[in-house]
Amino acid sequence: MATVPLAHYLALASGLFAVGLAAVLVRRSALIVFMGVELMLNAANLTFLAFSRANGALEGHVVAFFVIAVAAAEAAVGLAIMLAVFRSRQTINVDEVDALKY
Amino acid sequence: MTPLVAAMVSEAALFYPLALITIGGALMMILSRNAIYAAMSLVLSFFGLAGLYILLAAELIAALQIIVYAGAIMVLFLFVVMLLNLGESDLEVPRLTTGTVIGGATALLFWCFTYVAFEGFTEGLPTELPEGFGGVASVGKLLYTQFLLPFEATSVLLLAAMVGAVVVAKAKI
Numbered sequence: 001m002a003t004v005p006l007a008h009y010l011a012l013a014s015g016l017f018a019v020g021l022a023a024v025l026v027r028r029s030a031l032i033v034f035m036g037v038e039l040m041l042n043a044a045n046l047t048f049l050a051f052s053r054a055n056g057a058l059e060g061h062v063v064a065f066f067v068i069a070v071a072a073a074e075a076a077v078g079l080a081i082m083l084a085v086f087r088s089r090q091t092i093n094v095d096e097v098d099a100l101k102y
Numbered sequence: 103m104t105p106l107v108a109a110m111v112s113e114a115a116l117f118y119p120l121a122l123i124t125i126g127g128a129l130m131m132i133l134s135r136n137a138i139y140a141a142m143s144l145v146l147s148f149f150g151l152a153g154l155y156i157l158l159a160a161e162l163i164a165a166l167q168i169i170v171y172a173g174a175i176m177v178l179f180l181f182v183v184m185l186l187n188l189g190e191s192d193l194e195v196p197r198l199t200t201g202t203v204i205g206g207a208t209a210l211l212f213w214c215f216t217y218v219a220f221e222g223f224t225e226g227l228p229t230e231l232p233e234g235f236g237g238v239a240s241v242g243k244l245l246y247t248q249f250l251l252p253f254e255a256t257s258v259l260l261l262a263a264m265v266g267a268v269v270v271a272k273a274k275i
Contacts, residue, residue, distance in 0.1 A: 003114070004114050005224050005226055005227075006224075006227055007220050007221055007223045007224050008121075010220035011216075011220055012124065012125065012154075014213055014220065015125055017212070017213075018209040018212050019209070022206055022208075022209035025209060026201075026206055031140070032131070032140055035131055035179070036131075036132070038144070038175065039128055039144065042148065045151075045167075046151060046154060049158045053159055056235070058236070061160055068171065069256045071170075071175065072170055072260070072263075073263035074263075075175045076264065077266050077267050077270065079182045081270055082182060083270075083271045087273065091192075
């Protein structure tokens with residue numbers, strides 16, 4: 001039986017994290033930036049679960065559970081903020097919402 | 103001893119296609135101009151991840167991934183996309199600016215660094231795990247004993263987030 005080394009799971013997770021990071025840094029639509037954050041959380045989950053299986057410890061699963069719950073809370077609040085910003089400025093382009101920058 | 107999915111079939115035959123789906127969905131997400139296409143690509147990526155979780159003997163988390171992520175969170179995203187009702191003129195025009203190049207290079211550099219750090223873990227994953235590993239019973243038992251306080255704190259967090267989302271998004275209270 002061909003098993004996959006742990007390093008491949010970890011490389012995939014870091015690749016997903018890098019794509020999410022690129023989405024946060026490069027894309028200008030706040031919605032896509034937000035999806036990038038979700039992708040980074042998922043990459044962290046994959047790492048937790050891979051190490052969990054490698055060590056036969058269940059604690060990683062519990063942490064992944066908490067990450068999913070926090071991501072749900074974060075998505076609800078973040079999208080609500082996005083709606084509020086869009087209502088007051090008619091845009092969700094992160095380059096144009098820069099009042100706190102100056 | 104319940105056999106792992108990974109032990110019944112060749113793990114590599116499932117891992118690499120699922121990894122391709124996951125990373126392909128993620129790349130489609132970042133490359134698509136339309137937010138709806140991006141959301142659907144992300145759903146594809148999440149389904150691939152759920153398959154990988156099954157391979158890692160995490161049945162409960164895989165089910166939660168489908169229900170919470172691919173179900174609830176992405177439906178929320180699609181609702182917001184449709185509520186905002188962005189027109190063709192609001193779509194991003196892909197431009198090659200200094201910020202774009204630096205952002206992409208940073209992400210690539212990050213991946214290279216983590217790849218070097220992770221290269222040491224070359225041993226294969228164990229195919230024998232304790233009975234019921236990653237199932238609802240074993241994870242639930244751990245959640246309600248050793249991690250009871252964080253579990254309750256999470257429920258308070260979800261309540262606060264729910265109230266906060268209503269307060270922020272409502273035009274007039």
